[in-house]
Amino acid sequence: MKLLRVKNYEDMSKKGAEIILNLIKEKQDTRLGLATGSTPKGLYENLIADHKEHGTSYKSIRTYNLDEYAGLDGSHPQSYRYFMNDVLFHHIDIPLQQTHVPNGKADLLEEECKRYEAVIRESGGIDLQLLGIGTNGHIGFNEPGTPFDSRTHIIELAESTREANSRFFDSIDEVPTHAITMGIETILESKKIILLASGEAKADAMVKLLTGEVTTDFPASALRNHADVVVIADEAALKDVDLDQLKGIQLR
Ligand code: F6R
Numbered sequence: 001m002k003l004l005r006v007k008n009y010e011d012m013s014k015k016g017a018e019i020i021l022n023l024i025k026e027k028q029d030t031r032l033g034l035a036t037g038s039t040p041k042g043l044y045e046n047l048i049a050d051h052k053e054h055g056t057s058y059k060s061i062r063t064y065n066l067d068e069y070a071g072l073d074g075s076h077p078q079s080y081r082y083f084m085n086d087v088l089f090h091h092i093d094i095p096l097q098q099t100h101v102p103n104g105k106a107d108l109l110e111e112e113c114k115r116y117e118a119v120i121r122e123s124g125g126i127d128l129q130l131l132g133i134g135t136n137g138h139i140g141f142n143e144p145g146t147p148f149d150s151r152t153h154i155i156e157l158a159e160s161t162r163e164a165n166s167r168f169f170d171s172i173d174e175v176p177t178h179a180i181t182m183g184i185e186t187i188l189e190s191k192k193i194i195l196l197a198s199g200e201a202k203a204d205a206m207v208k209l210l211t212g213e214v215t216t217d218f219p220a221s222a223l224r225n226h227a228d229v230v231v232i233a234d235e236a237a238l239k240d241v242d243l244d245q246l247k248g249i250q251l252r
Pocket residue numbers: 034035036037038039040066067131132133134138139140141
């Protein structure tokens with residue numbers, strides 16, 4: 001695991017976009033794993049700005065999102081499909097049929113999980129997966145206790161996650177109780193992983209990720225077992241991390 005310490009949200013977003021753009025330039029048919037939430041929005045803005053300015057093309061790129069709320073149609077403004085269209089896909093030249101988000105409205109959600117796994121597998125696997133991190137250490141919607149060998153599955157959202165995400169809904173009652181998420185093993189199969197963290201709200205999660213134990217109580221700790229993870233975190237997120245206590249992590 002490598003840790004890239006940056007000043008603030010803007011620098012985190014720029015650095016993350018730079019890594020993705022370098023990869024896309026090298027491999028025009030890159031398969032990108034994407035995340036939603038507040039954290040990657042700035043990175044997506046950088047990709048859009050670059051697309052407008054330098055014409056970087058996404059015509060051969062395929063994308064695979066981590067998760068989707070159960071019960072929300074892609075036209076629902078709080079669905080992750082809607083979010084991705086709005087903050088990225090509609091502003092670059094990627095054909096929408098090459099963008100994949102689990103279908104939260106599928107009649108049989110279990111079948112949808114299997115279908116999604118097959119879509120990723122048949123694509124040849126994800127080259128680079130982008131992640132945010134929950135305050136409780138969740139990655140995707142893999143909440144504490146999720147086994148490290150989990151594949152795409154349906155999960156009951158932790159109350160803390162529903163509360164954190166209620167800021168996007170009119171009230172907490174409207175936040176779905178379940179979601180479809182790539183499993184931890186699905187995420188770990190990605191060749192390269194970038195995890196972004198910004199702000200004091202992620203400070204405790206950074207201490208656990210960078211200096212804590214590898215345990216299912218803190219799902220992101222599974223990333224310690226992956227060969228190519230870059231954590232890009234800003235000063236506020238790292239404020240409580242003792243950089244002398246990093247074990248087996250390269251600081252850059
Ligand atoms: C989103 C996702 C979640 C978020 C996490 C952090 O697709 O999988 O794990 O990355 O909840 O969310 P923000 O960025 O809003 O703090």
